[in-house]
Amino acid sequence: MHNLFGxxxxxxxxxxxxxxxxxxxxxxxxxxxxxxxxxNAFNPDAVASIFATKxxxxxxxxxxxxxxxxxxxxxxxHVPEKAKLLAEKFWPGPLTLLLKxxxxxxxxVTSGLDHVAVRVPGKEITLALLSKLDFPLxxxxxxxxxxxxxxxxxxxxxxxxxxxxxxxxxxxxTIGIESTIVxxxxxxxxxxxxxxxxxxxxxxxxxxxxxxxHSNSNPKSPGMLLNHYxxxxxxxxxxxxxLLAENKNKVIGILSFKDEYSADYQKTLAADGELKTxxxxxxxxxxxxxxxxxxxxxxxxxxxxxxxxAINDRLTRATAKKH
Ligand code: TXA
Ligand code: MG
Numbered sequence: 001m002h003n004l005f006g007x008x009x010x011x012x013x014x015x016x017x018x019x020x021x022x023x024x025x026x027x028x029x030x031x032x033x034x035x036x037x038x039x040n041a042f043n044p045d046a047v048a049s050i051f052a053t054k055x056x057x058x059x060x061x062x063x064x065x066x067x068x069x070x071x072x073x074x075x076x077x078h079v080p081e082k083a084k085l086l087a088e089k090f091w092p093g094p095l096t097l098l099l100k101x102x103x104x105x106x107x108x109v110t111s112g113l114d115h116v117a118v119r120v121p122g123k124e125i126t127l128a129l130l131s132k133l134d135f136p137l138x139x140x141x142x143x144x145x146x147x148x149x150x151x152x153x154x155x156x157x158x159x160x161x162x163x164x165x166x167x168x169x170x171x172x173x174t175i176g177i178e179s180t181i182v183x184x185x186x187x188x189x190x191x192x193x194x195x196x197x198x199x200x201x202x203x204x205x206x207x208x209x210x211x212x213x214h215s216n217s218n219p220k221s222p223g224m225l226l227n228h229y230x231x232x233x234x235x236x237x238x239x240x241x242x243l244l245a246e247n248k249n250k251v252i253g254i255l256s257f258k259d260e261y262s263a264d265y266q267k268t269l270a271a272d273g274e275l276k277t278x279x280x281x282x283x284x285x286x287x288x289x290x291x292x293x294x295x296x297x298x299x300x301x302x303x304x305x306x307x308x309x310a311i312n313d314r315l316t317r318a319t320a321k322k323h
Contacts, residue, residue: 030170031121034149036139061111062138067130092122094196098183176280194310228317231290235297237319250295275307
């Protein structure tokens with residue numbers, strides 16, 4: 001997977017990142033959730049090259065990243081009261097709001113939809129970069145379309161290093177799964193993607209919400225394809241002892257929540273049993289297993305509450321591929 005030449009430089013120089021972005025180039029940026037592949041949101045050529053670099057279909061819109069609430073407000077026609085409450089409480093943080101866009105946002109960014117996804121990421125170095133720029137940054141997760149999202153600079157380097165010049169290094173992502181996407185319809189709050197901010201935390205601020213996460217054809221979240229976050233190795237989800245017994249003749253890698261098993265390759269998501277720990281380790285563990293000389297990855301769901309809902313969503317999508 002490593003390139004022998006044409007690698008991206010990894011560093012923490014904000015000026016380098018700023019210069020490249022101003023010239024219309026792409027730069028990988030750290031956030032608290034996952035690393036993003038960033039470009040100038042107002043420059044249609046830069047936006048188009050994000051889709052090309054990731055092999056991402058044009059029907060899958062991009063999230064716009066801004067430095068603060070005021071900048072988000074400038075991009076949209078209206079902010080519903082409940083959206084304001086959530087932004088006030090959780091920005092900077094793993095929350096993306098779907099708001100009616102102004103025409104300054106190119107249609108390419110939203111795949112022609114009239115709402116734009118916007119968030120203030122909770123990562124100092126990226127906030128510092130955003131405040132130096134006079135444009136917002138569109139940034140999808142910095143992985144080839146359909147593959148596991150990157151949670152450190154090396155993950156980005158391994159897959160997109162030959163296609164970009166610079167990776168802004170912010171260390172390991174502290175949340176580890178993507179932002180929660182929230183929309184507003186007739187006063188109702190709708191969760192379009194489960195993510196790093198739990199449903200409970202959102203409901204504590206705005207009351208009960210509707211989760212419309214699991215759809216292949218949800219017009220509001222066109223990128224939520226069932227088959228996503230997938231390793232290249234075959235992967236099965238279920239009861240680990242049963243799956244082990246059924247696959248005795250194979251070289252197995254196990255990804256468990258907290259219990260250890262005797263297998264050739266094995267990762268636990270959270271030795272401490274905490275869902276936060278599991279979220280932080282999820283994508284790096286899947287990547288590690290995908291790189292081992294194994295025939296099959298076997299994994300299990302985690303407890304179904306709090307962040308566990310978002311983790312299970314990713315595990316379900318990662319294992320949905322037919323082999
Ligand atoms: O945590 C995150 O959100 C990361 C970091 C880099 O900020 N970004 C991220 O982007 O996960 P991406 O492109 O991998 O996933 C964005 C999701 C897609 O499923 C897309 O369909 C949805 O957001 N989305 C973006 N704009 C939308 C819009 N206008 N309406 C509905 N869904 C939208
Ligand atoms: Mg993604």
